[in-house]
Amino acid sequence: MITVRRIGHATFETPDVEQLVTYYTQVLGLTLVERDADAAYLASTLDHHSVVLRRGDVARCARLAFQLAPDADLGAFAKQLGKHGLATERRHDPQPSISDLVAFHDPKGTEIEVFAERQFAPQRFQQAGIVPNKLGHVAFNVTDIRKVVDFYVQVLGFRESDWMGDFFAFLRCGPDHHTLNFVKGKADKMHHVAFELTDWAHIEAACDLLARRDIPLIWGPGRHGMGHNIYTYHHNPDGQIVELFTELDRINDEALGYFEPRPWHRDRPQRPKVWEPDPAVANLWGVPPPPNFLD
Ligand SMILES: [Fe+2]
16 A cells, blocks of 8 residues: 655635735744745745645635655556545646646545655745744544545555544554544534644744734643643634644654653553543643634
8 A cells, every 4th residue: 555654735725815925924934935826835844835825715725735655656546546436636747846746635525635756945944933843734623534534544544543532533644643633523624734843942932922923822832632742722814723733742663553652641651542532631731622622
């Protein structure tokens, strides 16, 4: 099986591209590397872009891009998708730094772009804004969580890191505890997009920067149970939830099957598991989420 290795970038549609470009450059601290009639490309590190903004009537996460191993055969990958009954489209030179990709839709309707190789386009880390290490994960509300999880596991090779009950799932495609997470909801939509920061001091600086910009936190800082990351959440100008996190659990060696030991783990070793539904594990530091946070 040819498996997805990492998240490449997320594409957002927005009624006001300019407003989001300002947010992603001046607040989040990404670099605007390229702009054409269709899209604005924003980068954090080695990738030419981690976030793509396109004009749309409704603010939404329209596409996610994932990378295979650089020597993976995209044709064979398309055949693998075909065996699952998926319609795929091969696109040549679809966007800067990526010359070849396979596009299809996941069961909740998000367009997925998978590529094997992209040209590195190293960015200088910005001097202004929060300046995350990388795009970390994207979370969605989904109406049929089992179907969506099975798709990512069986078709793209994700692994199940943790569940809470049968309504909250965390999937990894590399060492990080989750690159995608899904929570059962009334509609299929993005819940939040998350960027990794360096450490707790970086979180502090980010919170102060958000405060200077009159952007209030809506939850956090706290430490989640599942994934054990320190988190904060705020809204971007489109009303989408943006998470800034650090210290996310990692499985450095799949064969070992447990997360790298940390002092805040309560299981020894901390293995992927199904957590009992309990608001206390949403934040090990005790402050519960605001009402309807998971809606
Ligand atoms: Fe998250």
